Amino acid sequence: MKNIILILLFLCSTAVFAQKSIDKLLKKYNDNSIPYISPQELTLPETNVFLLDSRELKEYETSHLKNAIHVGYDHFKMDSIHKKIPNKNSKIIVYCSVGIRSESIGDSLKKAGYKNVKNLHGGIFEWKSNNLPVYNKEEKETDSIHTFNKTWSKWLKKGIKVYE
Template identity: 55%
Template sequence: MIKKVTYLLLFFLTVQTSLAQDSLSQLLKRYNTKNIPYISVQELAMPKTNYKILDARELNEYQVSHLNNAIFVGYKDFKIETVLNEIPNKKDTIVVYCSLGIRSEAISKKLKDEGYISVYNLYGGIFEWKNNDFPVYNQQNKKTDSIHAFSKMWGKWLMKGKKAYN
């Protein structure tokens, strides 16, 4: 009887644990509205793409790691004027990213509301970028293996690189 109860308990814990772990698509489906189309990290990494890349994380995250040539726009203190100054042509193609693609959807929506017509959200954000072995850069614009992981809860989605929290 004890063996049956133990096996049953182990089975229940295994099922409960597996249900608690989302896939990335489930996570994004839960938090995002999908009003902004996604672009994959593979598409963004293709040569000769002419995208304007915006980083919608906080400054301390950007300083630890960012995509090459990304323009910092922030999240909490986002100002549309920053984008208007950096990207005056509202027909330019813009890709916005954050850690996973949640904050970047909110910033992308603000860009669309301002009249930018070709705005994409980077699917999986900088975490997915690094998980696919694409390079990231630090404050000195040198390649780095460190990635700001935002928090322990969200950092679990970063599988490669060195997690930084500051």
């Protein structure tokens, strides 16, 4: 019984540390111009939500959230968003690896007049770290997550790290 309690304490402290680390990283790079939504909130049943993946195509093809639309970052084009999401009151959740690139894309959406944009807190890394499913380019569930490069891979706590 004592061992079980120690294991539970370790797991809880690890989760809290990971959360605080992501919070610290996001505070360093983001200015909170786009409100966050947690992975847990995003799992709640919702209709008419557009998920926008603001990572590069090789990252998206390795894994993405179910029904996410790839919009990229380096070659992001607002014209493609207007075609896919003409209603500027639509609920939009934008995400990337940890939530930095997605804030930038969220800012672009906001400047273009979209009124209901949120940023997935901790991005796909936090999503996967919460044991939530991701899908590859064949739309099959996978444990692989493209971590962009070795440096950024430290932020992924669960899953198979891919960065080549």
